[in-house]
Amino acid sequence: MITDSEELDTGIDDVIRFENVVKRYGRRDAPAVTDLTFSVRRGELVALVGPSGCGKSTILRMVNRLVEPTGGRVVVDGRDTSHVDVVDLRRGIGYVIQAGGLLPHRTIRQNVATVPRLLGWDASAQQRRVDELLDLVGLDPATYGDRYPAQLSGGQQQRVGVARALAADPPVLLMDEPFGAVDPVVRDRLQTQFRRIQTDLRKTVLFVTHDLDEAVRIADRIALFSAGGVLEQFADPRTLLSAPATEFVVEFTGSDRGLRRLAVTPLHVEDLAKPLVLAPGDGAAYAATALDVDRGDVAVVVSDGRVLGWVARGRLREAARSRDARVRDVVQPFTATVSVRDGLRGAFSALLAQDAPLLPVLDGDRYVGALTPDVVHDALRRDVDA
Template identity: 45%
Template structure:
C-alpha cells in the first residue's frame, strides 16, 4: 500500500467517447470528453437516464464504447485484456453486490485470490481492509452478507473494491439504498479512507448534496452525458453555468455552504467527561459529582465513543457496557457541518466527534454551528454589497461617459 497522503491513483482521460445501442436513433452517450485528475474524487451527477452510469461503466468496459478513446494512467483501456483491466479497477455498487454464499472474508479476498496472491497474503490483506473500513475482523470475518446490516454490507463492498489496491475506484450510487444516518456515516468513511489512500475515484449519484460533500470536482450531466458544468463544488454553488445546473443546486445555496465546511474546520470542545467502558460505575459517579457534571461519555477499548451515561444511570449499574443509552449518531472530523447539525437534532445536544480511526476527538456544539452559519451569512451579505457597489460604480461610469 502507498504511504498516507501519497497519491496512489492515476489520471483517467476520456476523449470523444460515444455509446450507441442498436435499434436506437440517438446515442446514450455522445462525444464525452473529460480528464479525471489522479488522486481526486470526481462525481457524476444528473437525472436518471442521462447516461452517467453508462459513461462510468465504459471506464472498466462493463459497457463497451462505440467510439472514442479512454486512457488510465496513460494505458489505452480499450487495448488491455478486459479481465486484467477490471482487476486494476475497484468497483462498488448499490446494495454492495456481495456473493451471498461467501463469508465476509471470502468476499473481500476475491480479487487478490484471482490475482494469485498467496493465502497468507490474502488473509493479511482481508484483515487490514476490514480494520480500515471499521469492521472488527474477529466479529465479522466469518459472517455471511445476510447477517449484516445494509451499512455493514456497503463497508464490505468498499473493502472488496479496494482489496487488490487498485489505483482507480468506480462507485455507482453505492450508498443509495441505506438510511440517511448510515449514508452520512459511509460518506464520512469514504472521505476518511481517501485522505489515507488518495485513489482516483469516479462516483455516480443523483443526489446533488452528496456530490457537493464528496467531490473534489463535480460533473453536472444532461441528456446523453452532455457536460453542463465541470468544476469544484464551491464554483458550482457560487456560479451555476445555466438554469439547469441552478435547478440542481436548488434553493438555499448559502445553507449548502455548510456542506463545504468540515467539522475539522471548527473548534471542537474538550469539556466532556470521558470514561473507559471497563471503569467501575461507582468511580464514574464520583468523578461526575466532583466535576459537577450530569453526563459521561463512555469509550471502548479503542477509545471509540459508544454511549452516554447520566449520573442517575450509575446508581444501580454493575458495568458501563449497558448503562445509559447508546449513541444514536456521531460525526467524524470528515463530516460536514450540515451532518453535524442533523446529528445534533437526532442526539438532542452536543455530538461526539471521531478522528481518523474512529477514536474520540472532542464534541461539537450547536452554538459553534450557529456561529458559523451567521459568519457565512455576513460574508455572503458582504459579497453582495461589493457586487452592488461595483454595479453602481459601473453605472456611474456609464453616465459620465
C-alpha cells in the first residue's frame, strides 16, 4: 500500500475515513479489501479506480453499510458507522448507481422526492426542491416532471438519479459507476455537467469508475486499487500520471499516461509561444522582412488586442511583389481559439483539428500567446520535473 503521510491526515476536515478496514466473504477466502486506511476531505471528490474485482464497489458500499466490514472501522463525519442506526445513516448519504436505479412506476417528480417524502417534508417543500434540482441537472420540471423513467433517455435517467441523490441535501454522495451505461458522447456531457454541479455544491463524493480517463477528468484525488482491495496509490490525477508509485500503477495507467496528463495540465501564459505579431494594416513587404528578422515562419495578426488570424512567410513574400499589398490581404482566419483557463487536452485537440501550425490563446477576448506542439511538450515536461 502506497500513500503519503499527509494523505492519511485524520483532521477535522475528514468526512469519510477508513481505518484498517478488511472485508472477507468467507473465513478461508482471500480478502476482498485488505487493511485499507485512507480518508476523504470535506467537499472533495475521490474516485475509486482499479480492475474488475478489486473491491471498489465493496469499499463504497461499506460507507452506507450495504456491506459490513469484517475488521477495522468506517467513520463518517466523526461517527463510527457501526454505532449509527442504519436508516438514519443512509438518509444522510446520497447514492447513485448505473442507470439511475429509478422506480419505473413512479414519475420523475415522485422519484426525486423519494427521500424528502420519507423524511416528512410537506408537499410544497417537496415540489420546490424537486423543481430546483431538475433545473440544476438541466431538465425542465414542466417538461419532465410528470414523465416516467421509460420515457427518458439513458442520459436523462442518470441526471434524474443524481437529482434524487441530492434531494435531501446530503453531505456525502456515493456514486457507483453512474455513467457507465451510456454512450461515450452522453457520458462526456454528464461528466461535464456533474463537475459543474460539484464545483457549485462541494459535496463529499466517493465515485467508483472503471474508466481512468473519467477519474482523471472529474476527481480531486484518485485511489487506485489492485486485486484484494490493496491501495496502490492515492494522489491527485497529475501526480498519479506523472509519478506512478508502483509497477502496478505504471501498468494500469498505461504507456499513454502522458496523453492522459493533457487533461490535468493547465495552460500558463508564461509557457506560451510568442510569435511575431502583425497589424492588419502593415505592408506585406515590411511584414515579410520582419518575419525574416524574427526567424519565424508564421505571424499572428492582431488588432486592438483581438486576434484576426495568421499569415505564413511564403504568402507574405508573394504578396510583397505588389507595393500596395497589406497583411489584411493575405491573413487566414483561425478556425478555433482557446481560453488560458482551459486545460491542455482540449487545447491540443483544437490545435490538431485546424490547418494553422499554432493556436491562439485568449484571456477573455485579448490575445496572450500561442499554443504549439513544442509548448505542449514543454508543459508536460515541466509537470514531470516539478
